[in-house]
Amino acid sequence: IGVIAMSLLCSLVAVQLIVPVSAAGDEAALLAFKAQLSHGDSLASWNTSASFCSWEGVTCHRRPARVVALRLNGTGIAGALSPAIGNLTFLRMLDLSFNSLHGDIPASLGRLRRLRSLHLYDNSFSGTLPANLSSCVSMIDMRLDNNTIGGYIPTELGEKLTYLARITLRNNTFTGTIPSSLANLSHLQSLDLSTNQLVGSIPPALGSIQSMRYFNLARNNISGMLPPSLYNWSSLEFLYVGFNMLYGSIPDNIGNKFPKMKALSLSSNNFIGVLPSSLSNMSDLTILDLWKNKFRGYVPPTLGRHGALQQLTLVDNKLEADDNKGWEFITSLANCSQLERQ
Template structure:
């Protein structure tokens, strides 16, 4: 009898604990709603009902199958404005947070770093204007961070390092970030996509980025970066897009570039101060679709081997120092002329 009584007490305590945690989640969601002003007819009208576990059926809320705890909050394009309530950091079981394409403003709550189970964070296309919280690096299970198209300022935190061992995508493009590109990013060993374009970053590219061998998309364009792109970047054999345009880089294009990027689709390094010739080894980049080299100081003849790039759709060479005469410089152009007749979608531009 005594054992049975003790068992009932344990079960009752467990029930009370579960109820308390459910209340915590519901309270956090209601605080979120109160801070998120809607510009549309109330998109969260279903959030008016309350009761044990009812919040699991609210718009955009997903609860776990084995417990009534919030594991996902997905409200993209719901016309929400106002601020993002710090109470969101109390959803301790949250794995997915998608509030993209709304109108949230102010700071991104620093206590998002408390969400140790969070894997997917998408706050892109809002109006957040504070600094990027350094303690996001505490979310050691994060795989995807999308914060593009906001008004974030300050530096990219150096705390973004090996703590984020599972991070695959870091998208910070189209913000007001300044300072240098932290060398600590080289420790994001699982990274496949790094987007830092359309910011105000300065300084050189950390050579260590060339050690992230799984990197598929690297976009550092439209910043104030300078110097010579590190040779290590040309070791990124998994790259599909490589964009450095509209910076102040100098130096030449490696002569063996054709053996460096076997999967490349987009190679855009326009509007810099690159010099030297166009390597003939470009012809080995058989997957290349877009080659943008315009507005540099590239000189010499256009290699006739460029005509072998059968996948090429866009070639921009204008505003360089290229040469051509009656005998040389036109052979590759002839191949593109033929291709223009066969596939009118291809675009070729060169200033003579």
């Protein structure tokens, strides 16, 4: 019995030793994070006179007392992001958006295997996107828009982050092509790579992602045709590919392929052909932007029959309206009580 009691006592001592060490590590990581920032009064509560779990923006798991969320969005913090943030190994949510952070995104973030949401948007981060972010295997939501991050989009993101539902890299300086490995992200619902410097064609393999709802490649240098495989996205609601170098025609049955479409923008490309009458089948379509292409023929006379259209832009094409038939679509637009622009 004495041996058993001694063994239990040693186990309890070990537990008491292990837990504070882990908690102390989280506190040290937070203080190192703070040390590289100018923060005004936003981190005034971050001092050792109180538990770090009570600090502004910090959320802890009760047992063990480990940091699971750090939310400091819009708090006015400025400076570099300390690599010590990678020591918060229980972290699930990191939201530092709407601040003035700059410099590289630390590669140490790749140690956060429990991280589900990474929100670093609306800052001034630069450098490249660390490939080892792909080690954050629990990631669901990655938002890095409105920074100056450049270089290639790492192919590793599509090889390991199989739970990703949203990737937003909009308004950065990414170059190179769209990695075909992104087709492995079978849960992806939203992909926004707009306003970058991407080149090449759209990988046809992306069409295998059945969950896609939002797809935005606008304002890049993408060329080629829209792959036929993309028309398998029956759940797609928003398609923005304007201001690229795409060409080809719109399939006759596009309205049947995209029954849930709310916004379709193909503006400022080199699309040709006639506008399919099946566009009228998109009963939820609120935005149709076909400006500055080479479309010809008549506008479908039933285009506005469902009355949902709010924005319609057809200028700078080769559309015909030289007789009564060419203006029949105006009658259907009378159903669109919320139409703002034509």
